[in-house]
Amino acid sequence: MRRAATGLLVAMAALFVLASSQEGTHPAWGYVLAFAEAAMVGGLADWFAVTALFRRPLGLPIPHTAIIPENKNRIADTMAHFLRANFLTPIVVARRMRAMNLARAAGEFLARPGGGEVSRMRAGAGELLAEVLESLDPERLGGQVKAGLVHQLEKLEVAPLLGQMLTAAIADKRHLPLLDAMIRWAGLTLEDNEQMVREMIHARANAVLRWTGLDERLASSVIDGLYRLLAEVLVDPEHPLRRKVQEGLESLAHDLQHDAAMRAKVEGMKRDLLANPALGDWWIGVWERMRHALIDAAREPGGKLGGQLTGMLGELGQALRDDPALQRQINRFARRTGVGVATRYGGQIVQLVSETVRRWDARTVTDRIEGAVGRDLQFIRINGTLVGGLVGIAIHVISGLL
Numbered sequence: 001m002r003r004a005a006t007g008l009l010v011a012m013a014a015l016f017v018l019a020s021s022q023e024g025t026h027p028a029w030g031y032v033l034a035f036a037e038a039a040m041v042g043g044l045a046d047w048f049a050v051t052a053l054f055r056r057p058l059g060l061p062i063p064h065t066a067i068i069p070e071n072k073n074r075i076a077d078t079m080a081h082f083l084r085a086n087f088l089t090p091i092v093v094a095r096r097m098r099a100m101n102l103a104r105a106a107g108e109f110l111a112r113p114g115g116g117e118v119s120r121m122r123a124g125a126g127e128l129l130a131e132v133l134e135s136l137d138p139e140r141l142g143g144q145v146k147a148g149l150v151h152q153l154e155k156l157e158v159a160p161l162l163g164q165m166l167t168a169a170i171a172d173k174r175h176l177p178l179l180d181a182m183i184r185w186a187g188l189t190l191e192d193n194e195q196m197v198r199e200m201i202h203a204r205a206n207a208v209l210r211w212t213g214l215d216e217r218l219a220s221s222v223i224d225g226l227y228r229l230l231a232e233v234l235v236d237p238e239h240p241l242r243r244k245v246q247e248g249l250e251s252l253a254h255d256l257q258h259d260a261a262m263r264a265k266v267e268g269m270k271r272d273l274l275a276n277p278a279l280g281d282w283w284i285g286v287w288e289r290m291r292h293a294l295i296d297a298a299r300e301p302g303g304k305l306g307g308q309l310t311g312m313l314g315e316l317g318q319a320l321r322d323d324p325a326l327q328r329q330i331n332r333f334a335r336r337t338g339v340g341v342a343t344r345y346g347g348q349i350v351q352l353v354s355e356t357v358r359r360w361d362a363r364t365v366t367d368r369i370e371g372a373v374g375r376d377l378q379f380i381r382i383n384g385t386l387v388g389g390l391v392g393i394a395i396h397v398i399s400g401l402l
Contacts, residue, residue, distance in 0.1 A: 042388015107320025
């Protein structure tokens with residue numbers, strides 16, 4: 001396309017020479033001469049405009065040329081700031097997670113029956129356990145058990161346990177499916193906010209980009225590049241961005257175990273969950289099911305205790321699936337966790353973008369952006385040549401009528 005655009009410009013120059021030599025032989029040659037002259041001006045002007053975006057025309061140190069190479073570092077910082085400000089913000093993360101009912105999904109999973117074999121209880125011990133459970137007041141015992149569990153959970157600092165679990169999961173690579181899900185979520189978020197991306201790039205584009213109409217193509221190139229980056233991260237287990245995210249997860253695991261502010265925040269969310277009345281009501285129901293299940297299992301030593309456990313998990317699943325109040329509490333906890341991760345570690349993720357672009361040399365940046373925009377750059381030159389020629393004919397006609 002570059003050769004075609006240049007060839008068209010050369011053809012206009014040849015046509016100009018021919019029309020100049022034949023101008024006096026027929027009036028039509030005046031129109032041809034006007035067309036060729038204006039086409040050369042339009043083609044050269046658009047060649048200069050397109051070239052000035054990526055390099056210095058003819059190597060001359062003309063001011064405000066080689067715009068993209070000269071502003072490489074600013075472009076890198078702007079891209080990183082754009083990602084950080086528009087995708088990894090608490091509002092965007094919370095809005096996306098607000099549409100996800102994690103508690104209901106967990107409830108539907110738990111409501112599906114499972115199985116498992118356990119050893120038989122001895123007849124005497126089973127009968128004794130059954131009589132003890134029957135002799136105790138069900139509501140009082142359930143309340144005491146609930147209070148005891150709450151008291152123990154209040155004393156238990158869950159943040160270090162979560163940090164240790166996350167550390168173990170990372171060591172065993174059990175975090176990779178979650179990471180893949182986060183990448184797919186990022187792609188969906190970009191898809192939902194694609195129009196906003198285009199509008200922001202258009203608003204930040206300089207006059208040359210808007211004049212040449214490249215701002216929309218540059219926006220498409222940026223969006224396509226982001227999609228391509230997410231796809232590369234998804235399929236490449238050794239991608240640098242994956243390593244950066246893993247470093248963030250490792251830092252989160254460390255903070256959960258050693259950062260006082262993070263541990264205090266997790267403790268606050270734990271207290272909110274324990275104070276929710278819906279959790280207490282759910283526990284009373286679960287306790288009754290558990291008590292009756294234990295009595296039945298004790299009186300029938302040959303029964304399958306795993307089946308009883310499955311029933312209790314089914315009750316938990318039904319509560320999560322059918323109780324909107326409990327769902328809101330658990331989903332709020334999950335949403336706060338996601339927002340906290342994005343707020344605390346989002347900068348480390350997008351910093352990789354800035355560092356990568358900064359490490360590129362000017363030629364690499366120029367070639368990648370120019371290649372991403374592609375053939376349309378040369379169509380600008382071709383259109384400028386042809387439109388300039390038509391304008392030249394129009395001017396020649398008007399001048400002939402005056």
